[in-house]
Amino acid sequence: MFAEKSSLTLVAMIRGDAWIVDGGQSHRLKPHDIAVVVGQAPFEVTSDPGMSPDPMYVQTESGVCLAADGGVADSIALGTRTCGTQLDADDTMLTGSFTVNGRVADRLLTTLPRVFVVPHESQRTKTLGLLETEIMREEPGQQVILDRLLDVVLAAALRDWFAMPEVQAPGWYRASSDPTVGAALNAIHDSPQHPWTIATLAEQSNVSRATLARRFTELLGEPPLTYLTSWRLCLAADLLEQSDSTVESVALEVGYSSGYSLSTAFYREYGIRPSRYRRASADA
Numbered sequence: 087m088f089a090e091k092s093s094l095t096l097v098a099m100i101r102g103d104a105w106i107v108d109g110g111q112s113h114r115l116k117p118h119d120i121a122v123v124v125g126q127a128p129f130e131v132t133s134d135p136g137m138s139p140d141p142m143y144v145q146t147e148s149g150v151c152l153a154a155d156g157g158v159a160d161s162i163a164l165g166t167r168t169c170g171t172q173l174d175a176d177d178t179m180l181t182g183s184f185t186v187n188g189r190v191a192d193r194l195l196t197t198l199p200r201v202f203v204v205p206h207e208s209q210r211t212k213t214l215g216l217l218e219t220e221i222m223r224e225e226p227g228q229q230v231i232l233d234r235l236l237d238v239v240l241a242a243a244l245r246d247w248f249a250m251p252e253v254q255a256p257g258w259y260r261a262s263s264d265p266t267v268g269a270a271l272n273a274i275h276d277s278p279q280h281p282w283t284i285a286t287l288a289e290q291s292n293v294s295r296a297t298l299a300r301r302f303t304e305l306l307g308e309p310p311l312t313y314l315t316s317w318r319l320c321l322a323a324d325l326l327e328q329s330d331s332t333v334e335s336v337a338l339e340v341g342y343s344s345g346y347s348l349s350t351a352f353y354r355e356y357g358i359r360p361s362r363y364r365r366a367s368a369d370a
Contacts, residue, residue: 091126092126092183092184092185093124093125093126093184093185093186093187093191093195094122094123094124094183094184094186094195094240095122095123095129095181095182095183095184096120096121096122096180096181096182096183096184096236096239096240096243097115097120097121097122097123097131097179097180097181098118098119098120098121098179098180098181098214098217098239099115099116099117099118099119099120099121099178099179100117100118100178100179100180100214100218101117101176101177101178102117102176102177102178103115103116103117103133103177104131104132104133104177104179105131105132105133105134105135106121106123106129106130106131106201106203107129107130107131107132107135108123108127108129108130108200108201109127109200111200111201112135113201113203114203115131115179115203116205116206117206118206118209118214119203119204119205119206120203120204120209120214120239120243121201121202121203121204122198122201122202122204122240122243122244122247123200123201124195124198124199124200124201125195125200129201131179133177180214180217180218180221182236182239182240184240187324187327187328188320188323188324188327188328189319189320189323189324190320190321190324193258193320197256197258197259202247202253204243204246204247204250208246208247208249208250209242209243209246210242210245210246210249211238211242211245211246213235213238213239213242214239216235217232217235217236217239220232220235257305257306257307258271258305258306260305261302261305261306264301264305266291266293266297266298266301266302267291267298267301267302267305267306268291269290269291269292270287270288270290270291270298270302270310271302271306271313272290273287273290274287274310274313274314274317275317278314278317278318278321278340278341279338279339279340279341280341281341282310282311282314282341283311284298284299284309284310284311287310298310314341315351315355316355318340318341318342318351319340319351319352319355319356321339321340322336322337322340322342322348322352322360323352323356323363325339325340326360326363326364326367327363327364327367332345333345333348333349333360333361336348336360345360348360349361
């Protein structure tokens with residue numbers, strides 16, 4: 087059982103078969119399949135989805151692997167990074183947990199299903215072999231390499247899943263590579279503080295204002311300047327929560343002329359003033 091309360095959990099099946107069981111739903115993992123579980127609720131990985139035995143091991147929020155009786159599970163080869171009986175067992179999986187916070191992250195997470203599986207044959211970037219090889223090495227710098235490889239595996243899994251023909255990728259993902267909208271969207275993300283207008287955004291995409299507005303709304307469900315406002319306010323919320331910058335500084339960083347103008351827009355969007363939002367985030 088996984089009870090780590092992570093934003094995202096990656097499960098890569100190295101050998102054997104398994105099932106992810108969550109909320110009555112079962113998702114099969116075959117060798118070299120990759121699954122991503124979204125959200126903090128616990129889930130189980132089992133060899134038989136039709137049975138409900140007590141878990142052999144529980145991966146906790148602190149990262150400690152506990153045995154079924156609550157004691158610390160016997161570690162093998164890699165200390166606290168390993169949980170089980172033997173590293174070369176017939177059924178072996180690699181897992182990684184990712185914690186992301188803030189409203190910008192929520193914009194991604196809310197577009198994803200609770201569990202999705204990228205089959206081995208749909209993986210265009212073959213990175214699991216590198217990860218498996220590195221985890222067997224006990225050399226200086228191993229943890230840094232493992233962390234980076236896990237990031238690559240997760241990013242590749244997301245990209246490969248969006249590319250699967252049966253998956254409807256979210257609008258922001260399709261828009262980022264759209265020949266009409268992509269340049270304007272990237273400009274908003276790269277320089278939210280810039281005084282963008284529909285005309286200057288259209289120039290980025292080398293299309294007319296009407297063409298950009300129509301295509302942007304088709305893909306993202308809202309006009310360019312509405313999206314710009316929403317993006318700026320998401321960034322402002324994250325800066326208020328994660329930094330000590332003044333409201334005035336945050337306002338200038340995300341494209342508002344003053345703390346007052348940010349406060350007005352922030353209240354309209356979230357129903358709370360920036361200063362109170364920061365205090366509420368600190369108390370949470």
